[in-house]
Amino acid sequence: MNDLTTLELEILSVLFSFYRLKTEEVRLIVDSIHVKDRIFSSPKGGECSGFYTHFKDNVALERLTDVRSEYCVQAKFDQLRSGEMGFVIFCDPARKSLLVIEGFLYGDDRVSMDELLKDEHSLSVYALPGM
Numbered sequence: 001m002n003d004l005t006t007l008e009l010e011i012l013s014v015l016f017s018f019y020r021l022k023t024e025e026v027r028l029i030v031d032s033i034h035v036k037d038r039i040f041s042s043p044k045g046g047e048c049s050g051f052y053t054h055f056k057d058n059v060a061l062e063r064l065t066d067v068r069s070e071y072c073v074q075a076k077f078d079q080l081r082s083g084e085m086g087f088v089i090f091c092d093p094a095r096k097s098l099l100v101i102e103g104f105l106y107g108d109d110r111v112s113m114d115e116l117l118k119d120e121h122s123l124s125v126y127a128l129p130g131m
Helices: 004-018 023-031 113-117
Strands: 035-041 050-057 070-078 085-090 097-105 124-127
Touching: 004 023, 004 070, 004 085, 004 097, 004 124
Parallel strands: none
Antiparallel strands: 035 050, 050 097, 070 085, 070 124, 085 097
């Protein structure tokens, strides 16, 4: 078992769906990645304006072809004024590795760090057209 949050797994699942991976392939990838650190942007009073999840060295995407350097994902989140939260998955195409998930808010929105970490969060993650 790794140390990914439910939200991080859902974000990565959008990436995996782009490649139409089978369940077993997804399990192998998820089992091969581990969080190096998780940094919250502008933390204050239990809230933040986003986060960075850095991954330990990996070759998690070695089974994939045409790996890009970044993938954009979005989430509906009614608790925010903008109603949306964005994510970028950064990869190293040459090494076929996952590097970072960046989560960001729009404008002056802030979110509870606990909301981002809990299993039953309120975000609805989806792929942007043309991901």
